[in-house]
């Protein structure tokens with residue numbers, strides 16, 4: 437077994453019309469974020485790894501040991517897997533104190549009561565909750581409960597840690613603090629970590645690598661820099677905040693269907709062209725002169741985006757454009773209005789599809 441395959445899985449689950457078929461490999465000490473739109477199969481993948489849903493096909497092995505391999509009739513029950521889970525739906529046992537919640541794992545792994553409680557106390561200290569040991573879950577804040585759940589998952593020293601939207605339930609302030617703390621704990625965790633999230637910021641801060649799942653299949657896999665530079669699907673492009681088009685390139689020209697874009701990079705064959713919403717300039721009339729890429733557009737919608745407005749453009753080349761509130765007022769940007777959009781070739785990136 438090579439060390440970059442500490443987790444080595446091909447997770448195949450058939451659920452009527454939905455089929456998940458995803459290869460997931462994680463090295464020891466590596467944190468991977470699993471991202472994807474609603475219904476992509478993220479939860480199904482996590483549940484299969486945890487043993488809560490059995491595989492239709494494929495395999496799950498951790499550190500060379502099979503946990504699930506239908507072809508050989510191998511299946512290890514969830515409680516016997518070297519896995520720690522922090523799932524939204526059953527974060528903590530409501531009737532147990534924070535301490536007993538954390539001690540539960542070590543007890544299950546055969547520690548006597550005293551040892552389990554001593555280990556749990558040490559874990560609560562590590563997550564900064566030593567003073568909350570006697571509290572029941574309902575007497576904890578969302579962020580505290582999340583930290584107890586993390587301590588409970590880590591207390592069994594799992595080879596694989598599974599986190600399902602670990603910060604989703606928290607308000608913005610608590611979320612930032614808990615994210616920073618979670619990052620420290622994950623950096624210390626010697627096993628593999630798989631984290632499901634909808635939040636690109638969580639993924640960028642917490643993960644070494646991103647795996648993007650769409651329609652039950654992995655569509656992109658790489659570190660944040662690679663994925664941001666070269667998104668390969670519309671979902672990924674939106675995630676990293678880019679306009680993305682697929683077309684055919686011939687030199688600097690890329691035919692994207694509705695029009696031909698001039699890109700900064702020359703290539704031939706199937707290609708993607710990407711540019712940022714901030715690279716799109718809007719004009720009341722057709723601009724003359726420098727920009728190579730100009731097209732007529734209709735304002736389909738406006739929303740706040742930080743200090744600017746993000747404008748959705750419909751027409752030959754649907755796109756998002758960021759403009760300042762002053763520019764939006766000056767151009768009288770309202771839904772239905774006709775404008776001209778322009779992007780300089782130098783602001784576009786083209787790469788093979």
Ligand SMILES: Nc1ncnc2c1ncn2[C@@H]1O[C@H](COP(=O)(O)OP(=O)(O)OP(=O)(O)O)[C@@H](O)[C@H]1O
Pocket residue numbers: 451452454472473474475476477478479480481
């Ligand atoms: N118990 C089930 N029985 C049948 N189909 C299911 C079941 N649970 C989920 N599905 C289907 O499997 C697909 C993947 O669902 P899953 O919950 O894994 O997606 P997800 O990526 O976690 O989505 P979300 O981001 O909305 O949580 C969906 O099409 C869903 O309808």
